[in-house]
Amino acid sequence: MARYVGQPIKRREDPILLTGRGRYVDDIKLPDMLYAGFVRSTYAHGRIVSIDLSEARKHPDFVAALLPEEAAPLPSWMKYKGLRQVPRFSLARGKVRFVGEPVVAIAAKNRYSVPDIVSLVDVQVEPLPPVVDAEKGLQPDAPLLYEEWGDNVIMNYGFKAGDVERSFASADIVIKRRYVNQRYAPTPIEGRGLVADFDTARGELTVWDSTQFPHVLQTYLAQALNYPENKIRVIAPDVGGGFGPKSSVWPEEVATIQLAMKLGRPVKWVETRTEHMLVCGHERQQVHYVEAAFRKDGKLLAIRDKVIADIGVYGAFWTETQPVMVTMAAIPGPYVFDAYQYDVFCVATNKAPYSPHRGFGRPVAAFVMERLMDDAARSLGLDPAEIRRRNLIPAEAMPFKNIHNIVYDSGNYPKALEEALKLAKYRELRQMQQRAREQGRLVGIGLAMYVEYTTPSSERLDKGLGWEVGGYDSATIRIEPEGKVVVLTGTASQGQGHYTVYAQLAADYLGVKMDDVTVIEGDSKTCPYGFGAWASRSTVAVGGAIIKASETLLTKIKRIAAHLLEASPEDIEASESRLYVKDAPERFITLAEVAKIAWRQPTRLPPDTEPGLEVTAHYEPKAFTTCSYAVHIPVVEIDPETGKFKVLEYHIFDDSGRVLNPLTLYGQIHGAVAHGVGGAVYEELVYDENGQLLTSTFADYLIPSAMEMFDMNIEHMETPSPQPGGFKGMGEGGSIAAPAALANAVQDALAHLGVTVDQTPLKPEYIKNLISKSKP
Numbered sequence: 001m002a003r004y005v006g007q008p009i010k011r012r013e014d015p016i017l018l019t020g021r022g023r024y025v026d027d028i029k030l031p032d033m034l035y036a037g038f039v040r041s042t043y044a045h046g047r048i049v050s051i052d053l054s055e056a057r058k059h060p061d062f063v064a065a066l067l068p069e070e071a072a073p074l075p076s077w078m079k080y081k082g083l084r085q086v087p088r089f090s091l092a093r094g095k096v097r098f099v100g101e102p103v104v105a106i107a108a109k110n111r112y113s114v115p116d117i118v119s120l121v122d123v124q125v126e127p128l129p130p131v132v133d134a135e136k137g138l139q140p141d142a143p144l145l146y147e148e149w150g151d152n153v154i155m156n157y158g159f160k161a162g163d164v165e166r167s168f169a170s171a172d173i174v175i176k177r178r179y180v181n182q183r184y185a186p187t188p189i190e191g192r193g194l195v196a197d198f199d200t201a202r203g204e205l206t207v208w209d210s211t212q213f214p215h216v217l218q219t220y221l222a223q224a225l226n227y228p229e230n231k232i233r234v235i236a237p238d239v240g241g242g243f244g245p246k247s248s249v250w251p252e253e254v255a256t257i258q259l260a261m262k263l264g265r266p267v268k269w270v271e272t273r274t275e276h277m278l279v280c281g282h283e284r285q286q287v288h289y290v291e292a293a294f295r296k297d298g299k300l301l302a303i304r305d306k307v308i309a310d311i312g313v314y315g316a317f318w319t320e321t322q323p324v325m326v327t328m329a330a331i332p333g334p335y336v337f338d339a340y341q342y343d344v345f346c347v348a349t350n351k352a353p354y355s356p357h358r359g360f361g362r363p364v365a366a367f368v369m370e371r372l373m374d375d376a377a378r379s380l381g382l383d384p385a386e387i388r389r390r391n392l393i394p395a396e397a398m399p400f401k402n403i404h405n406i407v408y409d410s411g412n413y414p415k416a417l418e419e420a421l422k423l424a425k426y427r428e429l430r431q432m433q434q435r436a437r438e439q440g441r442l443v444g445i446g447l448a449m450y451v452e453y454t455t456p457s458s459e460r461l462d463k464g465l466g467w468e469v470g471g472y473d474s475a476t477i478r479i480e481p482e483g484k485v486v487v488l489t490g491t492a493s494q495g496q497g498h499y500t501v502y503a504q505l506a507a508d509y510l511g512v513k514m515d516d517v518t519v520i521e522g523d524s525k526t527c528p529y530g531f532g533a534w535a536s537r538s539t540v541a542v543g544g545a546i547i548k549a550s551e552t553l554l555t556k557i558k559r560i561a562a563h564l565l566e567a568s569p570e571d572i573e574a575s576e577s578r579l580y581v582k583d584a585p586e587r588f589i590t591l592a593e594v595a596k597i598a599w600r601q602p603t604r605l606p607p608d609t610e611p612g613l614e615v616t617a618h619y620e621p622k623a624f625t626t627c628s629y630a631v632h633i634p635v636v637e638i639d640p641e642t643g644k645f646k647v648l649e650y651h652i653f654d655d656s657g658r659v660l661n662p663l664t665l666y667g668q669i670h671g672a673v674a675h676g677v678g679g680a681v682y683e684e685l686v687y688d689e690n691g692q693l694l695t696s697t698f699a700d701y702l703i704p705s706a707m708e709m710f711d712m713n714i715e716h717m718e719t720p721s722p723q724p725g726g727f728k729g730m731g732e733g734g735s736i737a738a739p740a741a742l743a744n745a746v747q748d749a750l751a752h753l754g755v756t757v758d759q760t761p762l763k764p765e766y767i768k769n770l771i772s773k774s775k776p
Contacts, residue, residue, distance in 0.1 A: 004504040004514050008663040011500045022238040025193040025210045026270045034063055036256045036269035037114035039104035039121045041096035044130035044350035044691020048094060051104060056120040061113035064263055066105040068093045072224050072254050077318035080466030083155045086314035090254040096125060097145055097313040098350050099692055100278030105255040107267055130350035130691035134310035137347045145348045154311050155321045155346040161403050162339030167302035171293035175376050180759040181364045183285035184683035185277065186357050187703055190240025192280060193270035194253055196260035206233045207257060212247040213532025214492050218524040220249050236522035242494035244356030245281035247534040248316040277696040282685060283323055283357035285310040286364050292372045298380055298387040302339035312351040321346040322465055323361035330365035332402045334413040334449050334629060335391040340403045350691040358675050359735040362452060370448040370740035378751055384447045385421055406453060408627045410719050411655060420631035420653035423715050429635060442638040444749025448741035453625035454536035454729030460625060472620040473541035474528035477506060477549045479613035481599040483577060483592030485510065485517040489542045490530010492522035496538060496731060497664040504661060505543055509550035511574025512591060528616050536729025539660055540626050544619030547724040553615045560594050563606040626721050628728040630654040632741035638749050643768030645746060647710040654716040657728030666714055668731050673712060676738025677704050681762050
């Protein structure tokens with residue numbers, strides 16, 4: 001029986017971080033360290049005419065500069081049919097293509113002198129007309145970001161399954177909509193930053209980076225810098241949130257490292273919040289011209305969609321246009337239908353790069369599908385819950401291949417819906433809503449479901465997405481000579497609780513005390529190669545490797561213990577760091593004694609047994625995808641005078657497979673919902689007609705705080721996945737469902753007014769305008 005897995009064990013990390021004892025990039029101080037800064041483009045589009053460093057060189061703290069001609073090429077790790085390869089460098093070459101693009105890197109003796117030195121560099125740019133609207137960027141006379149292309153389309157691709165034309169011809173009703181999701185960013189507490197130290201004598205490069213993937217960064221730097229990978233070490237210290245953009249490699253990171261290698265001195269760069277908003281983590285921003293065919297009984301027959309996605313100047317080096325591709329694969333959600341067609345235009349604009357952002361395209365998918373479901377229900381006179389009942393994938397169909405050929409490994413969507421309705425007391429809510437409406441109050445009940453396919457396999461990444469990246473991950477487990485356990489993994493933590501949940505896993509599967517387990521990660525030279533923390537993959541991929549390594553190691557431990565106890569290995573049990581004979585527990589040996597013999601007294605080992613207790617395992621996810629899902633039911637009330645709404649209740653019923661730690665599970669849900677609320681209501685990266693970002697500080701770019709958030713009523717069920725341990729990823733789910741659920745709640749509150757909610761963010765002025773339109 002599991003002693004630690006499934007228990008609400010408090011996170012080991014928290015006392016360290018909460019008492020200010022964490023060590024982040026900016027806490028790292030090295031002798032003779034310099035500080036990097038960037039001269040950034042103030043134009044959205046233009047040709048670089050000249051660069052003059054003469055005034056900057058006069059500053060007493062100026063040390064050196066890196067110019068565009070020294071910039072390193074930044075290769076792409078995604079090769080997909082129809083995807084145009086964009087020229088990328090660590091500094092802009094020839095042209096600038098968005099406000100904030102780094103043009104010159106400087107190194108200074110004092111970090112506080114950096115802004116002054118940057119301001120003294122004179123970069124002359126010949127302005128060119130910018131593209132700031134993706135739909136206008138498709139027009140024949142639009143300015144071109146990349147003249148050699150002849151248009152602004154980074155990628156155009158389509159998909160068709162089933163008899164779409166026949167389905168629409170036979171439909172009783174067709175819902176046509178233009179749904180719009182805005183551009184917004186993840187805004188982790190800690191922005192991007194690194195310290196690069198190049199040892200010229202040994203030729204060794206050490207990089208401390210606020211990254212989600214130390215090994216990937218190490219490999220990428222070797223490629224970009226054309227430098228031997230065995231001479232590069234990447235360390236991720238404590239990281240203050242990732243949420244996607246830190247699973248990218250940014251031009252500023254590479255340029256800072258180039259400065260360190262050029263000068264032979266440590267160089268630190270830590271971005272400001274304005275730099276972060278200008279450049280980092282931009283995603284979503286899609287327009288869907290979508291139509292859905294339904295029968296009069298509410299059965300969904302087909303979906304047809306034309307999508308225009310604003311990619312910005314380019315996509316991140318390994319995800320490129322994938323957030324949009326994932327949107328399209330995720331639109332089917334938990335529903336069964338027989339025909340699906342879409343045509344996608346990924347358009348280059350003079351905005352910051354498109355990069356991973358918590359949810360990775362799926363919040364847009366949930367918004368489109370769940371708004372369609374509610375709009376269809378209203379047109380057909382059905383309750384939103386009822387139309388979903390009639391379209392959900394039945395539990396007995398699992399594993400299920402959806403219309404987009406994505407295999408859902410496990411789940412019971414109908415049961416989850418019914419449990420969610422019961423949790424929220426849905427019938428009573430509808431009665432309350434009716435009473436409120438009679439009083440003139442605008443109360444709405446939202447409903448949204450989603451499927452988050454997580455931990456993609458190598459096959460999915462390579463064949464499905466053209467990604468030169470593996471889906472496996474790794475763990476090394478070593479039992480030290482005194483019997484304590486060290487677990488080293490291929491990931492890095494940004495607040496997920498790895499140091500706790502990995503220890504829970506190892507303790508249970510090895511039969512040791514959890515206090516005896518130490519977890520180490522985030523070092524590319526001491527930890528086994530892995531692909532980092534993204535796609536809600538850590539618990540499944542690394543957890544699978546820990547389980548695999550534990551089982552292999554325990555087999556050896558039992559063989560040694562059996563030899564010493566003169567018993568059969570099959571009769572040995574492990575618990576709390578003791579090995580004992582199953583039917584005679586008084587006959588035991590401690591793990592410390594076994595470890596001592598394994599390392600220090602190999603002559604006492606069984607015949608043909610190698611010394612040591614150390615195993616490295618790699619785990620490749622079994623299923624095509626590992627799917628978690630949930631149902632969200634918010635209740636809102638709108639102030640008709642201001643358009644602002646208040647969340648009265650928020651109910652969530654979740655299935656993330658077997659729960660490893662309920663505390664971390666609920667913490668992830670709370671955090672992800674807050675992220676989703678930001679995207680649903682507050683956050684928007686707004687550009688003017690000249691490509692200038694108008695929301696580059698938290699004075700203009702609003703994020704929800706504790707004051708804006710609300711209590712959540714959460715329950716869960718467990719449908720184990722086919723992965724080891726039965727786990728599923730779930731770190732992004734709340735951010736996927738919240739925008740759709742809140743939009744449906746607002747729509748429900750305004751439904752009797754005859755208006756349609758068709759976009760996010762749900763700002764007061766937008767809702768007020770909808771209410772005004774409804775008045776005669």
